[in-house]
Amino acid sequence: ETGVTQSPTHLIKTRGQQVTLRCSSQSGHNTVSWYQQALGQGPQFIFQYYREEENGRGNFPPRFSGLQFPNYSSELNVNALELDDSALYLCASSSLADAQNYNEQFFGPGTRLTVL
Amino acid sequence: ILNVEQSPQSLHVQEGDSTNFTCSFPSSNFYALHWYRWETAKSPEALFVMTLNGDEKKKGRISATLNTKEGYSYLYIKGSQPEDSATYLCAFLSYSGGGADGLTFGKGTHLIIQP
Numbered sequence: 001e002t003g004v005t006q007s008p009t010h011l012i013k014t015r016g017q018q019v020t021l022r023c024s025s026q027s028g029h030n031t032v033s034w035y036q037q038a039l040g041q042g043p044q045f046i047f048q049y050y051r052e053e054e055n056g057r058g059n060f061p062p063r064f065s066g067l068q069f070p071n072y073s074s075e076l077n078v079n080a081l082e083l084d085d086s087a088l089y090l091c092a093s094s095s096l097a098d099a100q101n102y103n104e105q106f107f108g109p110g111t112r113l114t115v116l
Numbered sequence: 117i118l119n120v121e122q123s124p125q126s127l128h129v130q131e132g133d134s135t136n137f138t139c140s141f142p143s144s145n146f147y148a149l150h151w152y153r154w155e156t157a158k159s160p161e162a163l164f165v166m167t168l169n170g171d172e173k174k175k176g177r178i179s180a181t182l183n184t185k186e187g188y189s190y191l192y193i194k195g196s197q198p199e200d201s202a203t204y205l206c207a208f209l210s211y212s213g214g215g216a217d218g219l220t221f222g223k224g225t226h227l228i229i230q231p
């Protein structure tokens with residue numbers, strides 16, 4: 001069973017630039033969620049994708065957007081980067097059809113984004 | 117905005133001692149409470165998903181209890197070992213009538229086991 005993978009591991013961007021982070025879900029999972037963990041905070045929910053459509057979103061502005069592909073891989077795009085976007089970005093996959101799992105998340109190792 | 121609190125923020129425990137820490141969450145619209153263990157340089161790993169008031173779960177030396185009426189969960193580690201050193205996160209899942217909810221995480225308890 002292949003786990004959740006993310007790329008790149010680290011990334012440095014400057015303010016105003018755009019960035020794309022990538023995630024490959026665990027085999028058999030049809031749902032992917034993205035979380036932002038700023039320093040000293042717990043992970044914060046950005047959004048969730050199911051069957052290639054966004055079906056839940058946290059308190060993040062529209063410049064945070066995403067895509068989910070037919071093979072259940074996913075991208076997180078952030079436009080007009082701000083200094084406060086510096087954080088660890090975690091991707092997590094789950095199986096929404098499994099009513100018993102109560103949205104148990106399987107996490108990747110994260111991408112560390114630094115905005116200068 | 118949902119508020120999930122964890123205490124203490126950090127904890128140093130001698131190897132062999134037992135320990136516990138707390139997660140507080142809203143007592144309304146409860147759907148599930150998750151516990152994750154996050155070791156340095158690794159991915160967060162699910163420990164327990166708890167759904168029923170009074171639920172108790174156990175995995176080896178680690179166990180958890182749940183009180184949904186008062187909004188708290190305890191995580192217990194018996195006979196701590198160095199490999200238990202990690203950040204322990206709890207996350208609250210609210211009920212929204214079938215809509216997709218993300219988890220609301222606490223800030224975590226950072227546990228260090230001292231040999």
